[in-house]
Amino acid sequence: MSTDAVVMAVLVAAALAVTLGVALGWAASRIEPDADSLVERIDALLPQTQCGQCRYPGCRPYAAAIAAGAAEIDRCPPGGAATVRALAALLDRPPRPLDPAFGGPKPARVAWIDEERCIGCARCLPACPVDAIVGAPRQMHTVIAAQCTGCELCLPPCPVDCIELRPVPAVSLRYRQPRAA
Amino acid sequence: MAARSRFPAGLALDTHKQQACGTPIVELALPAQVVLALDQGTGYGAEPVVAVGAAVAMGTLVARTDHPFASALHAPLAGTVVAIETRAAAVAGGRSVCIVIAGDGSDRVDDGVTPVPDADALSPDELAQRLRAAGIAGLGGAGFPTATKLASARDRRAQTLLLNGAECEPWICCDDALMRSAADDVVLGALILRRAAGAVRCVIAIEDDKPAAIAAVTGAIGRRRDDALTLEVIPAVYPQGAERQLVTTVTGVEVPSGGLPADAGVICQNVATAAAVARWATSGEPLLSRVVTVTGSGVERPCNVRAPIGTPLAALIAASGGYRGTPLRLIAGGSMTGRALPSDEVGLTKAMNCVFVATRDDIGARLGAVELPCIRCGDCASVCPAGLLPQQLHRAALADAHDALRDLGVRDCIDCGLCDYVCPSQIPLADRFRDAKRRLDEAAATAQKAADARQRHELHMRRLQEAATAEHRAFEDVRRRVRQPGDDPTDGAD
Amino acid sequence: MRFDTSPAPHVIAGYTVPRVMFQVLLALAPAGIAHVALFGPGLLLQLSVACVTALLAEAAALRWRGRDAAPALRDGSVLVTAFLLAFSIPPLLPWWLGALGTALAVLLGKHVFGGLGQNPFNPAMVGYAILLVAFPAEMTRWPVPMDVDGTRTWSELARMSFAGFCGADLAARWDGYTGATALDSIRNGLGLRYTLPELLARGDIAGTFGARGFAWINLAALAGGLYLVSRRIVRWHIPVAVLGGLLVPSFIAHGLDPGIALGPTLQAFSGATMLTAFFIATDPVSAATSDRGRLWYGAGIGLIAWIIRTWGGYPDGCAFAVLLMNLAVPFIDRYTVPRIYGRQP
Numbered sequence A: 001m002s003t004d005a006v007v008m009a010v011l012v013a014a015a016l017a018v019t020l021g022v023a024l025g026w027a028a029s030r031i032e033p034d035a036d037s038l039v040e041r042i043d044a045l046l047p048q049t050q051c052g053q054c055r056y057p058g059c060r061p062y063a064a065a066i067a068a069g070a071a072e073i074d075r076c077p078p079g080g081a082a083t084v085r086a087l088a089a090l091l092d093r094p095p096r097p098l099d100p101a102f103g104g105p106k107p108a109r110v111a112w113i114d115e116e117r118c119i120g121c122a123r124c125l126p127a128c129p130v131d132a133i134v135g136a137p138r139q140m141h142t143v144i145a146a147q148c149t150g151c152e153l154c155l156p157p158c159p160v161d162c163i164e165l166r167p168v169p170a171v172s173l174r175y176r177q178p179r180a181a
Numbered sequence B: 001m002a003a004r005s006r007f008p009a010g011l012a013l014d015t016h017k018q019q020a021c022g023t024p025i026v027e028l029a030l031p032a033q034v035v036l037a038l039d040q041g042t043g044y045g046a047e048p049v050v051a052v053g054a055a056v057a058m059g060t061l062v063a064r065t066d067h068p069f070a071s072a073l074h075a076p077l078a079g080t081v082v083a084i085e086t087r088a089a090a091v092a093g094g095r096s097v098c099i100v101i102a103g104d105g106s107d108r109v110d111d112g113v114t115p116v117p118d119a120d121a122l123s124p125d126e127l128a129q130r131l132r133a134a135g136i137a138g139l140g141g142a143g144f145p146t147a148t149k150l151a152s153a154r155d156r157r158a159q160t161l162l163l164n165g166a167e168c169e170p171w172i173c174c175d176d177a178l179m180r181s182a183a184d185d186v187v188l189g190a191l192i193l194r195r196a197a198g199a200v201r202c203v204i205a206i207e208d209d210k211p212a213a214i215a216a217v218t219g220a221i222g223r224r225r226d227d228a229l230t231l232e233v234i235p236a237v238y239p240q241g242a243e244r245q246l247v248t249t250v251t252g253v254e255v256p257s258g259g260l261p262a263d264a265g266v267i268c269q270n271v272a273t274a275a276a277v278a279r280w281a282t283s284g285e286p287l288l289s290r291v292v293t294v295t296g297s298g299v300e301r302p303c304n305v306r307a308p309i310g311t312p313l314a315a316l317i318a319a320s321g322g323y324r325g326t327p328l329r330l331i332a333g334g335s336m337t338g339r340a341l342p343s344d345e346v347g348l349t350k351a352m353n354c355v356f357v358a359t360r361d362d363i364g365a366r367l368g369a370v371e372l373p374c375i376r377c378g379d380c381a382s383v384c385p386a387g388l389l390p391q392q393l394h395r396a397a398l399a400d401a402h403d404a405l406r407d408l409g410v411r412d413c414i415d416c417g418l419c420d421y422v423c424p425s426q427i428p429l430a431d432r433f434r435d436a437k438r439r440l441d442e443a444a445a446t447a448q449k450a451a452d453a454r455q456r457h458e459l460h461m462r463r464l465q466e467a468a469t470a471e472h473r474a475f476e477d478v479r480r481r482v483r484q485p486g487d488d489p490t491d492g493a494d
Numbered sequence C: 001m002r003f004d005t006s007p008a009p010h011v012i013a014g015y016t017v018p019r020v021m022f023q024v025l026l027a028l029a030p031a032g033i034a035h036v037a038l039f040g041p042g043l044l045l046q047l048s049v050a051c052v053t054a055l056l057a058e059a060a061a062l063r064w065r066g067r068d069a070a071p072a073l074r075d076g077s078v079l080v081t082a083f084l085l086a087f088s089i090p091p092l093l094p095w096w097l098g099a100l101g102t103a104l105a106v107l108l109g110k111h112v113f114g115g116l117g118q119n120p121f122n123p124a125m126v127g128y129a130i131l132l133v134a135f136p137a138e139m140t141r142w143p144v145p146m147d148v149d150g151t152r153t154w155s156e157l158a159r160m161s162f163a164g165f166c167g168a169d170l171a172a173r174w175d176g177y178t179g180a181t182a183l184d185s186i187r188n189g190l191g192l193r194y195t196l197p198e199l200l201a202r203g204d205i206a207g208t209f210g211a212r213g214f215a216w217i218n219l220a221a222l223a224g225g226l227y228l229v230s231r232r233i234v235r236w237h238i239p240v241a242v243l244g245g246l247l248v249p250s251f252i253a254h255g256l257d258p259g260i261a262l263g264p265t266l267q268a269f270s271g272a273t274m275l276t277a278f279f280i281a282t283d284p285v286s287a288a289t290s291d292r293g294r295l296w297y298g299a300g301i302g303l304i305a306w307i308i309r310t311w312g313g314y315p316d317g318c319a320f321a322v323l324l325m326n327l328a329v330p331f332i333d334r335y336t337v338p339r340i341y342g343r344q345p
Ligand code: SF4
Pocket: A046, A047, A048, A049, A050, A051, A052, A053, A054, A055, A056, A057, A058, A059, A060, A062, A075, A076, A077, A078, A079
């Protein structure tokens, strides 16, 4: 092989590298998501329990904090490992275990009000982040189980401690096995 | 006359039909007790309208429903309601609330059961209404209320009523027996259903391995002289009787993915359902009994039995001579898609076309199966009647990759079990796919719930904020009013 | 009475992987008999060393990967790899080359990718290709087959096979007994500007319908292959496509220039044609998935084999053709997804 050929080969390789580098850089700048849509996409992966265990006042503020780099991705106990994994994949970070400082995963539960004991003080109403409690002052209050996220935020305000969390009623997801007759 | 199978693949299986089909249908004596599951196999239950202790006669309504997927229940014998409680049942999940009726041995019939004077005079809507009230549901294995299907067919203006007499699944032969003994009923029911569905023609499809049934139905059709009522003999290939596959074989049209046969202009009904409709039309009797195949190496005398709905399976097995050898599985349905039941105390449901008592002789290969890694042999893909690639679906199912599962068509899987049957690595593919479908459903439900919660939370926050702003404004108002102007120079600004 | 509630289906066909593999080995028997009759018992020696090495390598690999070795050894797939490799290599190969090739096939061809079902390449062909590239002389020295006229006896062949197996220098004592394969001889002859009819007229290269020696092996492999197809262990798509891809171009080329282009019969019955079409290319793990994909895959193998045989540097291109098409499988699979029932194409 002559030196010419070697030089040519090196030049071609270099040119190729430069072109590809520029192209990739351009592509990366084109697909760089703007901050808002990143918040949206992070928010979409959070469980929307709105419990505040992440020490943000809801899922979206936490999403904004992650997007801004102000919080790690390991602070959402309701989402558990699955959410951390999904976040890690979205943000291209290594997955990490849930930070126990923020609480551990719990089985899915919903609130239930002991209507015998409820005094109708209505203090639980504004506490519920998803308005899953219905009732009016001096009336008995009730949780709409299908809308309750199990966030437990209604427990502290209740003066008579008549709210408790119960296992989610059997989901009516009936998968029917179709049959060949 | 014989059509080709026109769906992707399928496979001719060992049918094992001769076991039960040699003898005429046995009429079961009224059992001492019946166990009527409120859920008859569709996953949705009716509501009891009788209380424990109530006296009922044959045909008395005991559970009613407005749900389109549930069907009304009637007492199949005269006696007393002795219990309404959760018991083992032949339904998804294995348990359902059941109405238990103890017979008093009489054959008292409810006053409401009177012959339908003139079924031909009823409008399609009235017909459907009456069929719903009579609790008539698909007897082919799905148990889906007939009236609901009729309504969707009329909504979509389906032109063809396809009567499914394929009975493709191994071991089952109750439809075959019924067609041989009551072909005229089948045809009469077909004509009523055709009118109720607003269809213009009716095709009865029978697999070519049932020559006696074909002859009987041909004769019954001949006696009717109706040009829009024809018989189609179709090849005996599993799963020929699956609704979508049958529609394609008979009409050449494919049922769109995610759609109903009615979207292809067809409504399917089982031949046994048609016979039940005829029974209702002639005697006014609601759906009280059905013909069921009791078979397998685990019973002494495999046979077809006409038995009241709710008959405990133990009574059916006793009618077939009792257990033989070591029965290992009690299967509601056939060997390919049947559901294994935990006990023989469950009652016969409307959807149950077969009680298959399997011993090691029948299911030994499955029992001894050792799962190996997929060798990508492609045998599964070459038999899949839905044109899927089960080996790739399986990879996606193991990885729980929801997007891949959807793209590869896990929802188009009809659960026929053929891929499983041929897989040399003995992977329980069909069950993995059922699982994957369930997980997809769960994920969709969770996502839906999260989306709702997000929206409700946003509303909640907005309301709180508005409330706070309103409070603030009210406060400022008050302040302005109580203070004298000029008191505070900074105040003049607002 | 209580019953077990396992999910449907409750029956299976019972064609298990070990049974499939056993049938494949059975179908190889006729070719093996022809091989031993024509080229001496070298094949048996190669088979034994290949099988022992393959089982050991498989067990070792599974140990390393921390898996239970017993079921994998019993599934028989590693024996099929050993058999195919032993059929492909010359029967005179020193035992340690056979062992090396098998070990590489199992370790590099299979386990580095994750074992049964995961390997993108046909393991036997990986081993074969490495040997061919690294030891070209040993890998192209075959015994002169029994059906070439001469004064050799089968017992002499047997002694030579044994000597070769032990690694003795064959040139010293058995000079006239070894040579190139028919395809190799034809390629060399054409290179020396002989015409094809001249070469064939010599009689020591090809008989009435195919290469000396190999014709019978191919015929036996065809019989075994047809048995597999009839038992539906192998579906017809790949063999038919491989033969089509090889024979159609050779038919056309032979028609255009009978002086240098091998005709379809000679192509079909020389080298590893039938073995490739029915046994090697049909290895499901490394083949395309759908029936349509398998037609493309097989046709590609046939065509590449024809190209290599016609213009390439190796006398028989089957191994490389298989490996190249293995490489193309993800691409083929991507574009031959069958249409799902009820969906628009
Ligand atoms: S811990 Fe999770 S679910 Fe709870 S508010 Fe924070 S992000 Fe939402």
